[in-house]
Amino acid sequence: MGQSNSGRTNKFIKNVIGSAVLQIVTIVTGFISPKLMLGAFGSEINGITSSILQFISYISLVEAGLANATVFALYKPLAQKDTKARDAVISASRISYRNIGLIFVLLSVILAAVYPFIGQTDALNYGELFLLVLILCASGTLNFFILAKYRTLLTADQCSYAISYSSAIQLIVYIVLIYGAIKLNWGIIAVRAVGVLPMFLTALILYIFVKCRYGKINFYEKPNMKALDQRWNAMFLQILGVVRSGAPVVIMTWILDFKLISVYTIYNMIAGSITTCISVFTSGLSASFGDIYATGDKKLLRKSTEEFRTAFYLLITIVYSVMLVTLMPFISLYTEGITDVNYYLPLFGVLITLNGLLDNMKAPHGMLVFSFGKFKVVKKQNVIQAVIIVVLGVVFTYLWGLVGIMAALCISNVYMLVEMLRITPKYLVDMSLRKNIFQLIRMFVIVFGLYFLCMSFGYVPATYVQWLIYAVIVGVIAVAVTLGTSLIFEFETMKSLWRRAKL
Numbered sequence: 019m020g021q022s023n024s025g026r027t028n029k030f031i032k033n034v035i036g037s038a039v040l041q042i043v044t045i046v047t048g049f050i051s052p053k054l055m056l057g058a059f060g061s062e063i064n065g066i067t068s069s070i071l072q073f074i075s076y077i078s079l080v081e082a083g084l085a086n087a088t089v090f091a092l093y094k095p096l097a098q099k100d101t102k103a104r105d106a107v108i109s110a111s112r113i114s115y116r117n118i119g120l121i122f123v124l125l126s127v128i129l130a131a132v133y134p135f136i137g138q139t140d141a142l143n144y145g146e147l148f149l150l151v152l153i154l155c156a157s158g159t160l161n162f163f164i165l166a167k168y169r170t171l172l173t174a175d176q177c178s179y180a181i182s183y184s185s186a187i188q189l190i191v192y193i194v195l196i197y198g199a200i201k202l203n204w205g206i207i208a209v210r211a212v213g214v215l216p217m218f219l220t221a222l223i224l225y226i227f228v229k230c231r232y233g234k235i236n237f238y239e240k241p242n243m244k245a246l247d248q249r250w251n252a253m254f255l256q257i258l259g260v261v262r263s264g265a266p267v268v269i270m271t272w273i274l275d276f277k278l279i280s281v282y283t284i285y286n287m288i289a290g291s292i293t294t295c296i297s298v299f300t301s302g303l304s305a306s307f308g309d310i311y312a313t314g315d316k317k318l319l320r321k322s323t324e325e326f327r328t329a330f331y332l333l334i335t336i337v338y339s340v341m342l343v344t345l346m347p348f349i350s351l352y353t354e355g356i357t358d359v360n361y362y363l364p365l366f367g368v369l370i371t372l373n374g375l376l377d378n379m380k381a382p383h384g385m386l387v388f389s390f391g392k393f394k395v396v397k398k399q400n401v402i403q404a405v406i407i408v409v410l411g412v413v414f415t416y417l418w419g420l421v422g423i424m425a426a427l428c429i430s431n432v433y434m435l436v437e438m439l440r441i442t443p444k445y446l447v448d449m450s451l452r453k454n455i456f457q458l459i460r461m462f463v464i465v466f467g468l469y470f471l472c473m474s475f476g477y478v479p480a481t482y483v484q485w486l487i488y489a490v491i492v493g494v495i496a497v498a499v500t501l502g503t504s505l506i507f508e509f510e511t512m513k514s515l516w517r518r519a520k521l
Contacts, residue, residue, distance in 0.1 A: 033177075035179065036180075037178070037179075037182050039182060039183065039186055041294050041295070044186075045294060045295070047189045047192070049287070049291070049352075050193055052283070053352065054193075054196060055067070056280070056284075057355075059206050060358050061280035061356065062275070062276045062277050062280070063141055063206050063276075064280040065276030065277055065280035067150070067154070067210070068279055068280065068282075068283040069268075070150065070151055072267035072271075073129055073133065073268065074126075074129070074151075074154060074158060075260055076268075077122060077126065078122070079257055080121050080122055081166075084114055084115070084118065085170055088107065088246060089170050091107045091242075092104060092108075092170065092175070093174055096174055101235075102239065105235060106242035107246075108170075108236075108239070109236070109237055109238060109239040109240065111170055112167045112237050112238075114243075114246060119163045122158055122159060122162055123155075126151070126158070126159065130147075130148045130149075130151035130152050130155070133151050134147040142206075146207060150206065150207055153207060153214065156211075156214045157217055160214070160217045160218075164221045168221075169181055171228065171232075172227075172228070177227075177231070180224065184219075184227075187219065188216040188219060188220045191216040191219060192213050195215060196209050199212045258400045258403075261408070262400075262407055265404070265407045265408055265411055266423045269408075269411045269412055269415050270415060270420075270423060274419060274420070277358060277359035278359065278420055281360075281363065281420060282420055282423070284352070284353065284361060285345075285349070285363075285370050288341075289341075289370050289374045292338075292374060293377075293378075296334065296378065320448055320449060323386065323447045323449060324449065324450075324453075325511060325514055327382045327454070327457070328457070328508055329515055330378075330381065331382075331457050331458075334375065334461070335464050335500045336493065336496045336500050338375045338378075339468045339492065339493075341371050341374070342367075342465060342466070343468065343472045344485065344492060345367045345370075345371060346364055346367050347478055347479050347485055347488070349361055349362060349367065350362060351479070351482055351485060363420065365421055366420050368469075373427045373431060375461075375465065376431035376435055379435055379458055380431070380435045383439070383442045383446070384396075384438065386442065387446065392445060392446065399433075399434060399438075399441070402433065403430045403433060403434045406430040410425075410429060410430070411426040411427075439454060464496070464499055464500055468496060472492060
């Protein structure tokens, strides 16, 4: 038993380190890639590419739920070391992914044929847009036909570190290749085509890892298709999640021009990087809360929930205080020299920061839903939130452009936050609603109070080094204010958190 626990711990550490490495590489390459594309091809081409990728994310929904179902079905045979049952699930997964891959290819061709009529532009003709869509779809095709069966097996066997490291290598090679292609003055289609090649390297790495780890593995065993029946239970919320995240770009494709979509994607890239950084501190906690829930110890569950929520709110108060103050100076530096569209939009910057803050305010409640498996409790609310985004998104984008779409997202997150505050005490944890609301109000006061204070000084960093120093100073002030107010208003909870930190 001791060896088993040691093995699990070892895998957990490897997975956390691998995930952290991948997230760092993702953030770094995520900032480099758009800068290269903007400098080489301009905002309109960047906007077109972002728009196409969003449409591709919708046709990728043909896979919705299958990965989760496969991983779930593999837990038991892997734990029991039943290779025949394991291979039967993997074989079923291979067949399912092959069929999905064929459907995806058909949908890709249809998208390539119709997209030039959806997103009309003078930058590329019909044939060029057709080819660009197909090339951008190539990654999804390779994933379904080659990579997916390896990813699900390794995820189920707690070997996601192999996926993380191979993905990090893929991103680094991708940046090197597109940088070289741009330096050679290749066109956007050729550059994007070269960017697909690193996926073959990832496939080779995972193939070798699987062969070395599992030895003889039969992907053509008699398939156990019944084991994948759970996919339909996971499909609904996954589809709604993609609708919520992808609706803004789709709406803007119909209403706004591609240059404005490029503006949105640059801001959204920064917001996404912030979310990725926050996720490093919360990964793996769902299982811990699920375990406490299973014990039936309501007192411990309430105490642990309040401690986690307090710690998480401390984190996002600090992070979004710094983001709100330093976002526009960073945008000015990042888009310096790009003059084909105005990237400096302070109101939009405030709204995208507010949207990220609102989204993370409900994150502790959402984690409890996931930990306890209470998906049906929030099913209706997720549908309503998606409807709010689509309906208000269309209306507000027509009226106010980029500011309008972000306002719609903020309203949808306010609705969902209110609902989660109502649902959590009733269905999840017996918590103090009054205390939670007071925490949220305090967070708003600190974030926006610090913003107005810093803006009153009118300091604008002229270089990246100055920006970094400015961000550190703002961060130190945010930490001091946030910790100070928390010690005043939540001294006992802060003492408990300190005791946990010392363990």
